[in-house]
Amino acid sequence: MNPSPCFRRAAFGLAGLLLAGTAQAQLAKGTMAPSFEIKKAWNGGPKSFGEVKGQVILLEFFATW
């Protein structure tokens, strides 16, 4: 599946937007990945972080805007 040029541009544009209000520095390679609470899941997503432990996990933090 090829990303449309339009989507690609949009994705790069978003990547430039900084997030405000995080005191935590970006976690470094080798540190433990913190678990978090899941409120709702779509596409058969996990109901808790513990559910996916033991697999390789790719977490994508995204924004809908």
Next chain:
Amino acid sequence: MIPRLNEIHETYKDKGLIVVGVSDETEDKLANYVDAHAPKYPIVRAPGAIGKYGGKYFPSVFTISPDGKILSTPDERVPPDSLIKKALESVVTLADLPDDSRFNSLRSAYKKKHFAKVAEWFEDAAKSQDFDEKLKALVAEQHARFKERAKSMVEEVSSLGKGPDYYAAQARLLEIRKDWKGMPAAKEADAMLKQFSKDRKIKSEISALKRLARVQKRYDPTSTVQRKRLKKALLEFARRHEGTYAGQKAAQSAKKLGDK
């Protein structure tokens, strides 16, 4: 990002990898997003998650190993295939074994993280006459994956011993000692913990890091007023703990708050 993640999801979903899109936005917005963009991988709503990872921009992708360690950060955008393949080598995929009662005790031990029992099961299975050649090969494959994981745990213990975040290392070592009880990793973790408790420098670093965590928890960084107070507290902490890792960490966090 969605097309590439769809591709990764399709390629590796049956091999022990899961892609999860995480957002803290409202349920309505996310439902619309799922409808409009139709990502093939799971999406979850998890307020506060991004703060814990310190993601700096959207989208931000982190790769996490089967043992819960961060393997790649958003600095690499999306992890390369080579990294994913390497990480998958130590994923035990019991789903590859037939849904057969002979594997019940293995599955249950694995789920409960009774890894010594899992190891024992594999050792017995290797000698057992219960399996035909095809099944034997499948079991051997999972055994190899399990051994790979056990080996990576021992390596993790030794890397935890190097610090500098001895507080996080201590918590992780306790976890390893519990989960891998009866296995080499637990023995090594136990020895490392004993070493930590004997080393005066490590001990004082741990207590400083513990205090730092308490300072950080006291304030809500999303409120402007509290952020200012947090920054002040962090700078004060850094001054009092100069020359320690905890002090360094406090100074870094304070600097980051100042950038906003």
